[in-house]
Amino acid sequence: MSATESTLEVPLASGPVDVTLAVDPAADARAVLVLAHGAGAGMRHPFLAGLAAALADGGVTVMRFNFPYVEAGRRMPGRPADAIATWRAVAAHAESEGLPVWAAGKSYGGRMASMAAAEGDLPVAGLIYLGYPLHAPGKPEKPRAEHLPQVAQPQLFVEGDLDPFIQPLDQFREVVATCRDARVEWIEGGNHSFEVKGRKRPADRIGAELAPILSAFVR
Numbered sequence: 001m002s003a004t005e006s007t008l009e010v011p012l013a014s015g016p017v018d019v020t021l022a023v024d025p026a027a028d029a030r031a032v033l034v035l036a037h038g039a040g041a042g043m044r045h046p047f048l049a050g051l052a053a054a055l056a057d058g059g060v061t062v063m064r065f066n067f068p069y070v071e072a073g074r075r076m077p078g079r080p081a082d083a084i085a086t087w088r089a090v091a092a093h094a095e096s097e098g099l100p101v102w103a104a105g106k107s108y109g110g111r112m113a114s115m116a117a118a119e120g121d122l123p124v125a126g127l128i129y130l131g132y133p134l135h136a137p138g139k140p141e142k143p144r145a146e147h148l149p150q151v152a153q154p155q156l157f158v159e160g161d162l163d164p165f166i167q168p169l170d171q172f173r174e175v176v177a178t179c180r181d182a183r184v185e186w187i188e189g190g191n192h193s194f195e196v197k198g199r200k201r202p203a204d205r206i207g208a209e210l211a212p213i214l215s216a217f218v219r
Contacts, residue, residue, distance in 0.1 A: 003052065003064070010089040012068065012082050019071055019086060021093075022064040024056040031100045031218045032061045034091050034124070036109025038131075039077050042070045047193070048106065050204030054211035060218055061097065065090045067109075083112040084119070091116075091123050102218050104128035107165070107192065111144060114155070118147035126154040128214055131192050134172055137164035145175045148182075155182040156217045158210060160190020185213050 003022040010019050022043055035052060037043050043064035052062035067086055069078040077083065087103070094101045103113040103124040110129035116122040135143050148155075157176060159166060166172040176182050187210075189196040194206050201209075 003049070008065070008089060008093055010068065010086050012085055014082075017068045017071065019068060019090070020066045021090070022052075024052040024062040024064075026056040026059050026061045028059060029061040029097075029099060030059050031102055031125075032063060032094045032097045033102045033104055033128075033214065033218060034087075034094050035062050035064045036087070036103075036105035036113060037064070037066070037070070038106040039108035040075075041106075042066050045106075046203040047207040049207070050202075051207030051211055051214070053204075054208035055215060058211060058215045060215055061099070063090065063094050067112075077108060080112065080115060083108075084116040087113050087116040088122060095123055100125045100218075102126050102128065104130060104214060106130045107133045114151055115147055117153055118150035120150075120152070122153075124153060126156070126217065127151065128156045128158065128217060130158050130210070131160065131163055131165065131194070132157050133165045134175060135165065137167075140168060140171055143171070143175065145178070148175065149178045149180065152180060154217075155179055156214075157182065157184045158187065158213055159184055160187045160192065160194050160196075162189060163192045165192055 003024045005022045007018040009016050043066050101124050105113045
């Protein structure tokens with residue numbers, strides 16, 4: 001079944017804005033997964049579309065959304081507070097389905113979910129990070145991890161072991177160890193986009209192949 005799109009009003013400090021939602025419905029769904037995009041792509045990116053369709057086929061309804069800066073036509077993310085407010089609004093909207101709600105996000109989208117959860121007001125059962133951006137490539141001295149120990153929900157990091165955003169890996173493992181309830185699912189040979197050298201695949205297929213990992217965590 002194809003995704004259906006609608007809009008949701010999100011209250012921001014600067015005033016309300018409408019963001020676009022896309023829902024991939026599952027037959028006899030057991031949960032709703034709210035899925036956020038990375039900094040450089042919106043919710044319609046083939047990686048996310050492929051992942052959402054595969055999860056829906058496996059019994060998990062997926063709700064994708066755009067952050068306000070994408071709706072405004074900007075390339076660079078806006079204030080973290082706006083992204084956090086959007087996460088809260090979409091997750092609360094997903095609760096209307098009457099099913100357990102989980103959060104997942106590619107890179108920036110996952111980090112914004114973790115910041116919302118660390119503040120204690122994100123109504124989700126657990127969080128999944130698809131390539132957590134621990135630091136900018138080549139700048140491990142500036143990690144983005146101080147808030148992660150404050151996240152009360154279970155956390156799953158899905159990571160390519162060649163992702164430059166988490167090198168050196170020992171630093172990343174130390175960060176995960178500070179979390180209350182977290183584990184890592186490694187994609188051997190994967191980069192930040194989960195591409196693997198020698199295994200050329202379109203982005204939608206790469207996303208779809210990760211679906212079983214997420215589905216198993218959404219319990």
